[in-house]
Amino acid sequence: MQGLHLTADLYQCTGDTSIFVDENALAALCRSETERSGLTIVGEKWVTFPEYQGEPGGVTGAILLAESHLAIHTWPERGGVTLDVYVCNFTDDNSGKAQQLLDGIIAAFKPTQLQRNQLIRGDHDAPSEAELLWENLNPNSVYGFRFKRRLLSKQTKFQHLELLESEDMGVTLRLDGCLMTAEKEEFFYHESLVHPATVAHPNPRHALILGGGDGGALEELLKHNTIESATLVDLDEEVIAVAKAHLQAINHGSLDNPRARVLVGDGAQFVKQTQDKFDIVLLDLTDPETPAGPLYTKAFFEDCRQVLAEGGAMVIHLGAPFYEPEQITRLSTELQSVFKHVSAYGLHIPLYGAYWAMAVVSDQLQPAQLSSAEVEKRLTERGVDALQYYNPAVHGALFALPTYYQKLLP
The missing domain is CATH 3.60.90.10 (S-adenosylmethionine decarboxylase)
Known part of the structure; x- marks a missing residue:
């Protein structure tokens, strides 16, 4: 019954x-x-x-x-x-x-x-x-x-x-x-999306977030006192409005921070048209099977590479390796064809119900090579605190991949 x-x-x-x-x-x-x-x-x-x-x-x-x-x-x-x-x-x-x-x-x-x-x-x-x-x-x-x-x-x-x-x-x-x-769980995803690449960069000053209208990634990014400007481009202005009104526990007012420039528009068009260069680009997107699908392609990755400053890096989430192995392999292969270094990492995200794959991609930056001592030094110098997941020991652990995940990568 x-x-x-x-x-x-x-x-x-x-x-x-x-x-x-x-x-x-x-x-x-x-x-x-x-x-x-x-x-x-x-x-x-x-x-x-x-x-x-x-x-x-x-x-x-x-x-x-x-x-x-x-x-x-x-x-x-x-x-x-x-x-x-x-x-x-x-x-x-x-x-x-x-x-x-x-x-x-x-x-x-x-x-x-x-x-x-x-x-x-x-x-x-x-x-x-x-x-x-x-x-x-x-x-x-x-x-x-x-x-x-x-x-x-x-x-x-x-x-x-x-x-x-x-x-x-x-x-x-x-x-x-x-x-x-x-609001009670967002730190798993947002801290892991933002800090491994941003800490690994020796002096991140300008950043771009595509998607991320909830403001959670922006809030983590602005914890770094080296960040002078952070541009966020989200397609849906109502997501931003709802986040400002109801998701303060996630974004802590970051969408109104004077260092933030929040734009409503097509992220793909923004990347094609902007003359700005960014030290960090975060793809805080919905999944590939959603309308964000065109932003998970080799052509778009190449456009993102063009807006990276010297020594810059892009971060992307790839999906669940156990449940979506073909997707992990496809995206990793396409990223490898565009960038010199693809540093894959992962963690369990409770809200997503699985161990989740991410990657820092760059022609210069290799965050897995950063020691825990240097991570701690940079976090302290930049005034980054109030973290619930990421720390110097976790930085290295994120890049220690399970064997089944390693086998999916090119």
């Missing part, structure tokens, strides 16, 4: 109009997303309603699943959709598949506003007010967290933005169904 029931109410949708009024188009979408999620179709029924006062009627449909059901109704005159997915978890945990199915259909409709709810059914031990959200590591593996409150859910011009609150993670940012950063 135990199962997961997900519902979503979509408003002011901007997706293809055919899936609002054409039952064949809607059915094809729902079948495709159901099959992609790994759930099992055993039957279906679709009905198109007649026109009303000159407006096309909506479509109601249901797909019967071996695991339970999907139900949907469209309201074309309002650009609205009501959607629910229920799966039984009696013999197998189908929660991740249900979440993937819901997310796929929502993405097709492109709602401007969205309300989501979740109900754990038939489980007396589950907290009644905690929403369990799953995220995919690859098509075969998922992980998840319980969130006690949903603080914000909105569709920006580019993506669906959510703020959630968890006992373990605190306020958490989620974009297009992917967990990005959380």
Whole structure:
């Protein structure tokens, strides 16, 4: 009997109009997303309603699943959709598949506003007010967290933005169904993204962050008193606005720091057009399978190389080596074809559910060669403190790679 029931109410949708009024188009979408999620179709029924006062009627449909059901109704005159997915978890945990199915259909409709709810059914031990959200590591593996409150859910011009609150993670940012950063845990990622390369550089003065609208990487970067200017370019101004209003525990006001220049725009275009040179470039991006995909290409890496000052370095995260080995190999190979040195490193990041790969790439800088004594000296001289993960001993440990990870690298 135990199962997961997900519902979503979509408003002011901007997706293809055919899936609002054409039952064949809607059915094809729902079948495709159901099959992609790994759930099992055993039957279906679709009905198109007649026109009303000159407006096309909506479509109601249901797909019967071996695991339970999907139900949907469209309201074309309002650009609205009501959607629910229920799966039984009696013999197998189908929660991740249900979440993937819901997310796929929502993405097709492109709602401007969205309300989501979740109900754990038939489980007396589950907290009644905690929403369990799953995220995919690859098509075969998922992980998840319980969130006690949903603080914000909105569709920006580019993506669906959510703020959630968890006992373990605190306020958490989620974009297009992917967990990005959380106030109690962000130091794992942000400190490791910023400090290995920045400490290794003998005198970093000018830095560029592409993405990173939450301000967490910027905050870490500005801890170095050698940094005279830090430019941050993020595509989505609403992420920056939400970060300023709700994620102060992550960015500590860095987005308004006088040494910071915060720009809204396309990072790829900025890199092509800027005449500035940077000692450190941080690619604080969403994953390659997101709209940030074009920024994980050899052509873009070559553009980034052109904006590096002499002795400069770029930092990028590569993904999870155990769950995404092909991606690690591809990106590492492309980076190696552009830069003389690719210094791969890694750590476990709780919010991302896995050991995570990163790399410092440069034609001169090799951070793994820096001694712990020199790391300590530079941190002290630059006034870098209040660190929760990174320290002189950890610097070297980050570059000590597990054998399976080493074998993925060119």
